[in-house]
Amino acid sequence: MTLTVEHTTMPVLGRLPVHSSRAEQIAHIAEAAKQIRIQDLKLVHHAGAGHIGGDFSAIDILATLYGAVLDISPATVNDPERDRFILSKGHVAGALYTTLAAFGFLPVEELATFLKPLSALNGHPNRNKVAGVEANTGPLGHGLPIAVGHALSAKLDVSLRRTYVLVGDGELQEGSNWEAMMAASQYQLDRLTVIVDRNRLQQGATTKETNDLDPLPEKAAAFGFAVVEVNGHDHGELLDVLSAVPFRPGKPTFVIAHTHKGHPISFMSNNVAWHHRVPDAAEYQQALTELARYDRGRV
Amino acid sequence: MTTIVRTSIADQPRYDCRDAYVETLAELAEADHRIVGVVNDSVGSSKLNSFRKAFPDRLINVGIAEQDMVGVASGLANGGRIPFVSAASCFLTARALEQIKADVAYSNTNVKLCGMSPGVAYGELGPTHHSIEDIAWLRAIAGMRIIVPADPIETAAALRWAASSEGPVFIRVSRMSVPKVYADDYEFQLGKAITVREGNDVTVISNGTVLWRALAAAERLAEEGISARVLSMPTVKPLDTDAVVAAARETAGIVTAEEAVSGGGLGGAVAETVVQHHPARVSILGFPEFAPTGSAGYLLDRYGLSAEGIADAARKLFKTGK
Known part of the structure; x- marks a missing residue:
């Protein structure tokens, strides 16, 4: 198994015009999510490594953000007024790279270097090597404080630029997140949105078995956030919610996106074994077949 | 030669470098709106009360939360600010070591880490509050610049250098009083x-x-x-x-x-x-x-x-x- 440019087949999708209808936007996001999954599957299978469970859990969120929500494009990737997206769960770097390639931030062919010696595409993202990456994440519990810092800078600048951070649910066991949530609330950072990829699985077990996060909505609300729950695989719900922040003036937003690790592949979905397992040849073919049939993000 | 050694240096007047620190930081902040302070409730111990009075919006106090403090500084830098993190060196460098490694050094963000009251400055408070390990820890991190000023003149000069140069730096700011070693026109060179x-x-x-x-x-x-x-x-x-x-x-x-x-x-x-x-x-x-x-x-x-x-x-x- 060697990853080559022959495996980088994804079309570059780009953004729809801003006046496109909601239905057109949702269809565009759905197509992007499908293409990103197919490409990411090829990366992981042929590179022989990656975190496909978490990738597939997060891809609908990433596709929605980059496809229709974030005010950022390859042309504005260094614009001080761009929206910021910080991937705190840095181990799904493969999903981020594939998403960035789908929207033109890096050449699709560069994905063939994923994890190879001296590649810019490390197992965890590096802002100094990949355009569009905002922070060098990987150790858990780092993205949310960084996002709070950026949201503070926007507030000091009296800027309307927004800050989004995607955290894993298991990651919320790190105390630094809760430190940052207290500060976000204290400083009334209502242009900050925390998105939780709530797939209820961590590396070796469910979050409930490990260090239960529930009642998560109540906890986030108690920390001063406006809390919204969505189906994290429904592009319409994601688009509506992520475009609408702030929900409460003066309050940061906490979006609990209910997801399944490995979604929508039948043998991966909600299966803890697929945290970083690599699909073999038969599994790869079956997953490709399922993805080809899969449409419009519906579970 | 930039020294001013007269009869004996031991007989010269002594200074708390934190005074030079806050005075210089205020001057720099006055001249450059991008400069902000970030603290972990350490306003008093960093002598930053006057800074807070002069720049109330630009002293960000995240509370007693060092990991958040350094992560927030990294995010502020992402947004174009120049954060001067100011906290007791023992807590800044030990509690937030991974943030210093990943969010500051490896990310190469423009964050200035100021370790207050380092070494054994806290004396009788004991080894929990001593910061004798900070330099060894940070020296192991690629890309980190480490500056240990000897007097108020060098403290001010190092701060001015840090504000005008891009990238991560750790500066120790002494609490234990010291005589002046340098002449007033001393300029810091990394x-x-x-x-x-x-x-x-x-x-x-x-x-x-x-x-x-x-x-x-x-x-x-x-x-x-x-x-x-x-x-x-x-x-x-x-x-x-x-x-x-x-x-x-x-x-x-x-x-x-x-x-x-x-x-x-x-x-x-x-x-x-x-x-x-x-x-x-x-x-x-x-x-x-x-x-x-x-x-x-x-x-x-x-x-x-x-x-x-x-x-x-x-x-x-x-x-x-x-």
Whole structure:
């Protein structure tokens, strides 16, 4: 198994015009999510490594953000007024790279270097090597404080630029997140949105078995956030919610996106074994077949 | 020569470098709106009350939360601000070490980390509050610049340098009072040793609160006919290896003296350089263990970081090295 440019087949999708209808936007996001999954599957299978469970859990969120929500494009990737997206769960770097390639931030062919010696595409993202990456994440519990810092800078600048951070649910066991949530609330950072990829699985077990996060909505609300729950695989719900922040003036937003690790592949979905397992040849073919049939993000 | 050594440096007036720190930070903030302070409730211990009064929106207090403090600073830098993180060095460097590694150094963000009251400044409060490990920890991190100013003039100069140069830096800001070592027109240069006293018999390399003690030691040695070179080494990383190699080549040996652990700090950096480039004898003065109860001054004396302790180490090197 060697990853080559022959495996980088994804079309570059780009953004729809801003006046496109909601239905057109949702269809565009759905197509992007499908293409990103197919490409990411090829990366992981042929590179022989990656975190496909978490990738597939997060891809609908990433596709929605980059496809229709974030005010950022390859042309504005260094614009001080761009929206910021910080991937705190840095181990799904493969999903981020594939998403960035789908929207033109890096050449699709560069994905063939994923994890190879001296590649810019490390197992965890590096802002100094990949355009569009905002922070060098990987150790858990780092993205949310960084996002709070950026949201503070926007507030000091009296800027309307927004800050989004995607955290894993298991990651919320790190105390630094809760430190940052207290500060976000204290400083009334209502242009900050925390998105939780709530797939209820961590590396070796469910979050409930490990260090239960529930009642998560109540906890986030108690920390001063406006809390919204969505189906994290429904592009319409994601688009509506992520475009609408702030929900409460003066309050940061906490979006609990209910997801399944490995979604929508039948043998991966909600299966803890697929945290970083690599699909073999038969599994790869079956997953490709399922993805080809899969449409419009519906579970 | 930029030193002002008169009869004895030990008799000069003493200053708390935090005063120079806050005065300079306010000047820099006045001139550049991008500069902000970030603290972990450490407004008083960093002497930042006047800064908060002058720039109420630009002193960000995240509460007692060091990991968040450094992550927030990294995010502020992402948004174009120049954050000066100001917190007790023990908590800043230990509690937020992974944020310093990943969010600041590896991410290469424009964050200025100011470790207040480092070394054994907290004296009787004990090893939980001592920050003698900070330099060794941060020295292991690629891309981190480490500056240990010796007096208020160098503290101010290092801050001005940090504000005008891009990228991560850690600056120790001493609480223990020190005499002025430098002239008022001193300008800080990263990675450059300063020969604060000429000499060719033996070399003492020092920085921070111990530098003036090294100068006082050289005064004693001069009375005995031993000519000690004193190198001020404010930048521990990147180290001025040329100055170290020259000292190894030209004198009988090198004594390092610092308010830090005796392994992995300035002494470690000097020893690594000497061993690889010009093997010579090195005597490392610092703290080899958790310090017992005692004031900061008592503890420095106890571990040989006094004029007499440093002179004694230099004497031994000189007498056995000739």
